[in-house]
Amino acid sequence: MVLIRKKFRKQFGIIIFMILISSLIGCSAQKKDASQIEKDDGIIVGFSQIGAESAWRTCNTRSVQDAAAERGVQLVYANAEQKQENQIKALRSFIAYQVDVIVFVPIVTDGWDNVLQEARDAGIPVLVTDRKIDVEDQSLYAGFIGTDSLKEGRNAGLFVLDTFEHKREQLDPAKDHINIVELFGTEGSSVALGRAEGFREVLKSHPEYRIVYSKSGDFLRSKGYELAVEFLEMYDDIDVIYSHNDGMTLGVIEAMEERGLRPGKDIVIITIDAQQAAIDALREGKVNCVIECNPKTGPEIIKLAEKLAAGESIPRLQYVHEQVFYETDDLSLIEPRGY
Structure with a gap:
């Protein structure tokens, strides 16, 4: 044959x-x-x-x-x-x-x-x-x-815990929780599911960390921008943005800067992929953690x-x-x- x-x-x-x-x-x-x-x-x-x-x-x-x-x-x-x-x-x-x-x-x-x-x-x-x-x-x-998307999500969760453990003294004493925005990827894709699951797995024993907004940006920069315009209008006390890819993250940064917000300083930003643009943003202090997806x-x-x-x-x-x-x-x- x-x-x-x-x-x-x-x-x-x-x-x-x-x-x-x-x-x-x-x-x-x-x-x-x-x-x-x-x-x-x-x-x-x-x-x-x-x-x-x-x-x-x-x-x-x-x-x-x-x-x-x-x-x-x-x-x-x-x-x-x-x-x-x-x-x-x-x-x-x-x-x-x-x-x-x-x-x-x-x-x-x-x-x-x-x-x-x-x-x-x-x-x-x-x-x-x-x-x-x-x-x-x-x-x-x-x-x-x-890629090990579960591990990527866990790494994002661990960074959040570590970051705010060291920032306790900088937080408002009356604030008893950390508000998190999540932009996930294509609905039904294994990477979006894994990155969401791994992140929640790390945070599940820490109820003070709350995901207040979670929507799909389909891994696209344009949708990351659109969702950022939406959640920035909805919430004025966001502490963390966890984005499942750099494209969406770059859209978020653009929307934040248009509103006069300082990405990486006013809000902690975690992104996945490690494109050159994300590494550049990390060097500029606009992103706090970049997780590689090779x-x-x-x-x-x-x-x-x-x-x-x-x-x-x-x-x-x-x-x-x-x-x-x-x-x-x-x-x-x-x-x-x-x-």
Whole structure:
């Protein structure tokens, strides 16, 4: 069956690829020409990304593309433009094209059972990255590599506790609680769920810390700005803003400054991603804590894909290395982020 598939792909792969990919919304490919495929017959990986909504996401995509090119892997890339239906359509095109491995960043946790069953029926292993999924049969995908969103949320909660433990003497003695605003990411995504859960896990035994406002900004700067305009109008005693990503945080900073507020001073700000813009804001004192979400996972993703294509097993769960940057650190030591 494998030999038949390889032969079929050599003869007709490029033609079929052009037909299938032209039907995808926002889809492009980084591919070899027919002579190269004939020469080395390298593996083909279908990679479905959720979109290009941020510098983080663009860096993540570039990391996978660069790693594939370096390893001689043919990468068929599809941009879902933030729509699950586009992503499912892309996965089905990868199956029809008979790629060796499918790699995808799931927009949300649910709704993948049917298309993953189709991939398994076709004998194509699937690697999930960045965001996790919830399926009835866990064997429908080979493994996950990406961020530990629960840990990110816990780190945010621990920073809040540590910060206000040291600021007790600066607080109004009549104030018996700390008001927290949370801007979470795409509803139903594993990263938004994990970052919210980890944060609450740390604070649950401290009732004096209250989340008074929690809404989705969909990981977008524009929505972060809109929500900030709303909650700044609703509340005049906010102590902490916990934002699930830098894009939303930058929107919040913009809205605060328009109102004459000092980000990072009048309100403590915690953000996740560690884009260059967030590190710059940390250096300027506009952000108090930046929690890294590492986008440069391409080399590990491609190595895992090669193992799967060779019929080898991979770890079921693999987290990437991430750091936390605090306002009290020697910020001159942080190297340029590249995104």
